Amino acid sequence: MFAEVCGQQGPWALLLLWCISLSAADLSWPCPQKCNCRQDTLEVNCSTKHLTGVPEGLPNNAKRLDLSGNRLKTLSRRQFYGLSKLEDLDLSENVISMIEVEAFQGLKNLRFLRIKNNRLKIIPVGVFSGLSNLRSLDISKNEILVFLDYTFQEMGNLREMNAGENDLVFISQRAFVGLLSLQELNVDRSNLTSIPTEAFSQLQSLTKMRLRRLTISILPNNAFRRLHQLRTLQILQWPSLETLNSNSLIGLNLTTLVISNCNLSAVPYTSLRHLVYLRYLDLSYNPITSIQGNLLGELLRLQEFHLAGGSLLRIEPGAFRGLVHFRLLNVSSNRLTTLEESAFHSVGNLQTLRLDRNPLTCDCRLLWVVRRRFRLNFDGRQPTCSAPDHVRKREFRDFSEVELPVVFICRQARILDRQTQEASVDEGINIQFECKADGYPPPSITWLSPQQTPLSSVGRIRILANGSLEVRYVQVHDTGAYLCIAANAAGNDSISVNLKVRSFPRNYTSPYFSDEGWVETSLPPSTNSSEQVSNPYPFDAKTLVIATTMGFLSFLSSVAICFVFMFFWSQSKGQIKHTATIDFVPRTSMGGSGDGADTGRFTMKLI
Known part of the structure; x- marks a missing residue:
């Protein structure tokens, strides 16, 4: 019957059935x-x-x-x-x-x-x-x-x-x-x-942990022990974080580590050295000034290194040596003037390089980058020259091949005054040796001691800001040849100076330099006790009088304090008799026994 009705009514019957079913569904939900x-x-x-x-x-x-x-x-x-x-x-x-x-x-x-x-x-x-x-x-x-x-x-x-x-x-x-x-x-x-x-x-x-905006100033040793499955660790925006202890990341098998927007002043090499599975390292927005050479080589699988927005002044040669899988370096927005090819294990593996927003000096040290300007990926941000002036603000892609040998050049370091410097002096004086050099880029000056060890800018023998060598309070063992080396990317130059120090006779009045400082004496210090002159009177009369007087006054003060204490103590014991009567029998002038003699009496007042 229902089928016959549907057949007679056609699509209207189907529409009616759909509405009825929809209403029933609405009632059930x-x-x-x-x-x-x-x-x-x-x-x-x-x-x-x-x-x-x-x-x-x-x-x-x-x-x-x-x-x-x-x-x-x-x-x-x-x-x-x-x-x-x-x-x-x-x-x-x-x-x-x-x-x-x-x-x-x-x-x-x-x-x-x-x-x-x-x-x-x-x-x-x-x-x-x-x-x-x-x-x-x-x-x-x-x-x-x-x-x-x-x-x-x-x-x-x-x-x-x-x-x-x-x-x-x-x-x-x-x-x-x-x-x-x-x-x-x-x-x-x-x-x-x-x-x-x-x-x-x-x-x-x-496998992933994010710690952001904490107030912890130091990451202690074994901070994340037992987290062997952790692969990504993000430490973000800790302005008080200045130090990572050497074993703070021990036990971790990280592939990604981000320590960004903190207060690290140096790359935490000792904390990173065991992270042999690390592929991605981000230390951006930290006040790090340099990436040292040959200290990241244990990160065998490292592919990306980010240090954007820092205070980088220098990336040393060999900084990424041993990193055979290294693909990307981002050091944008720093204070780098150059980046030498020798910093990398192989520049052929490098695919992406971010050098933008750095005050780059366009000379021979950056020629390797410019020659790869069409193959390297700069992530859409071309490096720009800041010096020399005639190429200032020019992007690397704007240079033609003809310009490269003219613009990106260096001039070898050369010491200006090669006149022989020799000095023969007595002990105790100060002396300086000059070392001025020229070149492009400006060369760095280093000095080597007679033992061929590098000298620094601190100590008795030091390098001054102008490159000169200063030897203060010269001593006999300072004698020898000192070597000045001027070096830049185009080459080195060197010159040696000679210093001879004469010692004083033993009976000659002269100053000498000791661990306590500069000392004036008639004889140099001696470790032989038999040569020392003993003084039978180590103190003079004035010293003895002062010492005796101070000791006597101290004694009187102690006695006075004792009497005052006894007086107040006696006052606290109740009724006290202030007089005492003493009876006595005087001796006879004849030396008798005294039997029947008159007795005497006197009264004593107590204070």
């Missing part, structure tokens, strides 16, 4: 008031509806529930108990300050939970009970002060947790117990005063 529901995606959207509580009548088979941007204050126990199919729950940007224990009980299929930007100060143990299948948890931008022991113990499948931008001051040692699968952790902008090493050591599946 209720939607709370003020919320928007989509049955096709099983999504309930209650975002920014000014709700003060979780709405009632939520469909039991909903997979996504968005309650963000409302005015929720509290989540009660088993608040979402009937939503066993729920996979994604967003509670962000509310005013939640309290979550009761087992608030999420029953959400056995929940995968994503976001509670960021609320007012939580503490998370009681048991709040996350029942979330055994949770994969991602975001509790950032709250006011959480502490993570207690076993806070996350039932979240064995959690892979990612964002706990950044809280007021964290302490993480208990067992706070992360149970997070057996956690791979990524962010603890940003907290008030931690030390690395919670014991807590982190529970996260043995962790």
